[in-house]
Amino acid sequence: MSKIHAAITSVGGYVPDYVLTNQELETLVETSDEWITSRTGIKERRILKGEGLGTSYMGIKAVEDIIRKTKIDPTEIDLIICATVTPDMPFPATANLIAEGVGATKAFSYDVSAACSGFIYALTTGTMFIESGRYKKVIVVGGDKMSSIINYQDRTTCIIFGDGCGAVLLEPTTENVGVIDSLHRSDGGGVQFLNMKAGGSRMPASHETVDAKLHYIYQEGATVFKFAVTNMADISAQVMERNKLRGEDIAWLVPHQANKRIIDATANRIGLSDDKVMMNIVSYGNTTAGTIPLLLWDYEKKLKKGDKLILAAFGGGFTWGAVYVIWAYDPK
Numbered sequence: 001m002s003k004i005h006a007a008i009t010s011v012g013g014y015v016p017d018y019v020l021t022n023q024e025l026e027t028l029v030e031t032s033d034e035w036i037t038s039r040t041g042i043k044e045r046r047i048l049k050g051e052g053l054g055t056s057y058m059g060i061k062a063v064e065d066i067i068r069k070t071k072i073d074p075t076e077i078d079l080i081i082c083a084t085v086t087p088d089m090p091f092p093a094t095a096n097l098i099a100e101g102v103g104a105t106k107a108f109s110y111d112v113s114a115a116c117s118g119f120i121y122a123l124t125t126g127t128m129f130i131e132s133g134r135y136k137k138v139i140v141v142g143g144d145k146m147s148s149i150i151n152y153q154d155r156t157t158c159i160i161f162g163d164g165c166g167a168v169l170l171e172p173t174t175e176n177v178g179v180i181d182s183l184h185r186s187d188g189g190g191v192q193f194l195n196m197k198a199g200g201s202r203m204p205a206s207h208e209t210v211d212a213k214l215h216y217i218y219q220e221g222a223t224v225f226k227f228a229v230t231n232m233a234d235i236s237a238q239v240m241e242r243n244k245l246r247g248e249d250i251a252w253l254v255p256h257q258a259n260k261r262i263i264d265a266t267a268n269r270i271g272l273s274d275d276k277v278m279m280n281i282v283s284y285g286n287t288t289a290g291t292i293p294l295l296l297w298d299y300e301k302k303l304k305k306g307d308k309l310i311l312a313a314f315g316g317g318f319t320w321g322a323v324y325v326i327w328a329y330d331p332k
């Protein structure tokens, strides 16, 4: 019997309307459009405005996009996995709220927390449920409302992050397409360089933690940069090597959008020219778990059946990984 693969059969996405430009950031912190553009590649990011709107709001929109495009009945969805570090609440899981919001009443749902690698971790997890033959329709969502944990007085972080959410539908196929291989790693020693100190069980929220601004992202940018460059490139090369792939075999690198310089270094290492690298950091910044599905969403019309893709990410934890995907459909 042929092996069951998990094919990505649809992509959905949502970014909020509000555009936070480098020019607006110049009015908030001491920075410049020139510095941000040359050091990161970012010109603008989207921000979710509106009282009471959390990550689930964007996740629901992204999944509704898939439902609209595929015309599936939401009650056919077996499982929704949501990768996020900005859940609506510590519990219930944001995936529970998304399932409820889209009417996936027969699905079970849960969150995955792996920061910027969250989507590819969740994609591998969802793939296992399809490959096992147990489930037929699994939705993997990745997204973050980073503006909810950013200090807009800290110029080292507020210039990087934005809000957005993407999603994919996984379905079984016996063709040689879909998620073919993945490799993931984590190193909790990275906690000191990239974290949000308060609000968890180690340091619950208090007046003191709020006064000390401990509910915002803390990042030692230059250190994270060095780890990201090495590990994202290495793991992409390893996945390619064990699948006997060379640069010329790859149609697209789908890299996490943290910094254009990290993306360029990864592409360089695996021998890919710029025209084979998906990039939208210029308009969305780093949406954490949202970057990779939002790239697939933006580039969907350029993807052809049989295209070989390498998805690669690095993020807080540290967490990192790469996934080898053969695209399953032509533009519709």
Ligand SMILES: CC(C)(COP(=O)(O)OP(=O)(O)OC[C@H]1O[C@@H](n2cnc3c(N)ncnc32)[C@H](O)[C@@H]1OP(=O)(O)O)[C@@H](O)C(=O)NCCC(=O)NCCS
Residues within 6 Å of the ligand: 030, 031, 032, 035, 036, 039, 040, 116, 155, 156, 159, 220, 221, 222, 223, 224, 225, 228, 258, 259, 262, 286, 314, 315, 316
């Ligand atoms: C954050 C990041 C853009 C900073 O760029 P960098 O080139 O490493 O800059 P540094 O932190 O070394 O700072 C260089 C100088 O620019 C200054 N600077 C920092 N942010 C600035 C800003 N927004 N505008 C102007 N100057 C800024 C610093 O204060 C420093 O000044 P100094 O030399 O006088 O001390 C970069 O380190 C980065 O992208 N890191 C990885 C991010 C990442 O991948 N995160 C993972 C989450 S997925």
